[in-house]
Amino acid sequence: MKQIDLEEGRPDVATAMSRLNNRIYQARATGDRACKIIHGYGSTGKGGAIKSACLSELRGYKRRGLIKDFCPGDKFGPFSEDGRRMVAAFPELNRDRDWARMNDGITVVLFK
Template sequence: MQKVTELNLERGMPDAATAVRRLKDGLMTAKRQGAKAVVVIHGYGSTGVGGTIRVAVQKTLDEDQLRGLVRFWFGGTSWSWRKKEALSVCKDLERYERRINGNEGVTVVILK
């Protein structure tokens, strides 16, 4: 069983609403499959000021409806100070460190 799942929301260049639907479906599927963490790839946005998908994903992760599913989440730029906490829940995330650390186009979701 894979304890970490990657969820690429950039594939196909969807709009933010489609990406959010994929996020919710992907998180539920990962949980059903026994994953402890999901590395969400949403990109940073072509404008260089933060894409709408990244903003929509992170806003969605804070919604009450996901409280039963999401333990906590953080962006790749917070890896250095959230690493210990994340690895205490899912040691397998260590294999993804190079892709996560400092990456504004990635959000890590720790599942309940």
């Protein structure tokens, strides 16, 4: 699964969101079925600004039909309905190394 690293180079939120937008469009254009976004959890222990902005952007992408679905890493596992829904749509996801690890620093995205 393709990875989109929003933390690389320690960007500000605007730069990270621009990177997210560009990479989502690239992944869709190349026919990828899913991608993993690495946004980190933030150094405050409350969740980072990039993570919050990323999840907000993904909600908008889903509403506009640009992506099929997404699942934050803390729900990406067999005990979450979100995780089960993702694997039902794309079974190979349960072989990902972050499956069932409750990794708050990632989000998995499914494309249409």
